[in-house]
Amino acid sequence: MNIDMLLIELSKETPIPLYEQIYNQIRQDIIHGKLQVGMKLPSKRKLGEFLNVSQTTIEQAYGQLSAEGFILSRPRKGFFVQAIDELAYVQPKKEASKPVPIKKETIDIDFSPGHIDTTNFPFTQWRKFAKETIDESSNHLLLLGDPHGDIELRQEIAQYLYHSRGVDCTPEQIIIGSGTEQLMPLVIRILGEDASFAIEDPGYPLTHHVFSHNNRQAIPIPVDNEGMDVDALQQVDASIAYVTPSHQFPTGTVLSAARRIALLNWASMEEHRFIIEDDYDSEFRYTGRPIPALYGMDNGENVIYISTFSKSLMPSLRIAYMVLPKVLLRRYQDAFIHYVSTVPRLDQHILARFMRDGQFSRHLNRMRTIYKRKLQTLIDTLTPYAPVVTYYGEETGMHITITVQTNDNEECLAEKALSAGIRIYGLNTYRTKKETGTPSFLIGFGGLTDEEIITGIQKLMAAWGISKEPDS
CATH class of the missing domain: 3.40.640.10 (Type I PLP-dependent aspartate aminotransferase-like (Major domain))
Incomplete structure (x- = not known):
């Protein structure tokens, strides 16, 4: 059986290449039985003229269909629809499922120990x-x-x-x-x-x-x-x-x-x-x-x-x-x-x-001064909350570790911080075996401004219900 032409809708507004549009529509017609096994497809020249596209475009589409086994090329005879074994790989249509709502976290301050100061790069x-x-x-x-x-x-x-x-x-x-x-x-x-x-x-x-x-x-x-x-x-x-x-x-x-x-x-x-x-x-x-x-x-x-x-x-x-x-x-x-x-x-x-x-x-010397200032800002902001909150590890690097005297565990405190728009990192995250003792957290300061450090610590303490000592 022979068909002289194929009705194929092409759009030049879409980013999908023309050959791919042709390939997709012929492929779907074969899968759904609209083009029966043994049918001869139009020649590349005829289909190109009918669709007002180049023969190269048709050749690309036919080539892809042939490579995937949907059509068969017979020398000097043309292209014919190929028999596919029950198309076992074709997925049945599924009922549209309701989209799962994605919980978006609003983070105002991230005390990541891995962030650096990007504003002072030379x-x-x-x-x-x-x-x-x-x-x-x-x-x-x-x-x-x-x-x-x-x-x-x-x-x-x-x-x-x-x-x-x-x-x-x-x-x-x-x-x-x-x-x-x-x-x-x-x-x-x-x-x-x-x-x-x-x-x-x-x-x-x-x-x-x-x-x-x-x-x-x-x-x-x-x-x-x-x-x-x-x-x-x-x-x-x-x-x-x-x-x-x-x-x-x-x-x-x-x-x-x-x-x-x-x-x-x-x-x-x-x-x-x-x-x-x-x-x-x-x-x-x-x-x-x-x-x-x-x-x-x-x-x-x-x-x-x-x-x-x-x-x-x-x-x-x-x-x-x-x-x-x-x-x-x-x-x-x-x-x-x-x-x-x-x-x-x-x-x-x-x-x-x-x-x-x-x-x-020179860059290291300059950044050492900047990070030392940020560290001091962090320590000055934390000090009024002692002895409930203590810190250590301030000699080197771009983060310190704080411990919190509270009845809440690390996971609970991290959740409270996240609810307030603050991301912190519990020490248990880095342990091979979780501990249930005093909650401890990494507080990175490298990527924050002095104002963000002050605001972040104040919001964090408020979320945890920790007040400054009276004589602070």
Whole structure:
């Protein structure tokens, strides 16, 4: 049976391409039996003339129908409707269901510990180095670079680490990656399948997920006011300790000198033991001298140092780095000989110029002053609510931890805060095992203005029914 023409409605107002409109209507006619099996379709020329479209458009539509088995092309004869086995995949029409209402949360203040101050970023200086880098003279940067990251950036990072963190390493030991979550699986792989990991509890949840996603055992070790409990670490069968010693996340505590020595001694006792030191926001310390990195104290090359530019510059830059002990560097080179760097070379060179010119150090000094002021605003606003509300972890970083003396639990307090338009983050969120003791919360201040900090704390206390002390 032959049909001379097809009635197809085309619309040029819709973003759907013409060939797709033709394909959809013929497909539906076949599915619903309007075009019977064995029917010959109009030629591409005739249908194109009838619909006032090009033969190419018809050819695309017929080609898609043919690829999906709806029509069959016979040489020198044309296109014919193909038999489909009962069209078992065609879904029956369903009654329209009522839309499920989506509860929208109105958040006025978000005390996220991960937010940064975006209003004081040095756009003028960054734009200058971006213009200098994105130029015809830099056409070599369009090609793949060193798999460990371009040497220009690794040299700047090595120099920065030596002067700011006491990390004495060569640029060759530095690996550039697009975030801690991208570098950590590489570390896990070179440490071997038999490695078992001790993690801080509470601790950084994203890193904990990395261990589980890579089928590695993660053993929670308690954290107290001196950091990871090394005595507890010695009681478990772990070969790798993952720590945030300069500013423990999320409690904000600093690993004490005694614990640092004990941890390094633990690692040096057996050849296969290593420490992963995540130094993610050590740049912002507000009291006393900067605390040296564990890597700088290590004589036995048992520390893997990891850090990022997410807090110091911007999260969207997606540049992190790790410093490998030489024994692990050789393993890395053997395991990932065919890998390429995951960070665009243009971004690497913009950052390298930014650091070489001294702009990175100036930016850190400026932001340290800004964050210290915000921290003081937060402390001044919280102080009148003592002793019901206390805080700790104010030495370093962009958040503190508060504890609340109340009959309500953490979950209840978080709900009350949310009802008042305030988002806060309970410490139990970061624990492997929930605790029922005094409720504790992370209060981030990096991304808020001074006015938002004051207003947010006042609204939060009102939502919790906590009043200022009379003599405040």
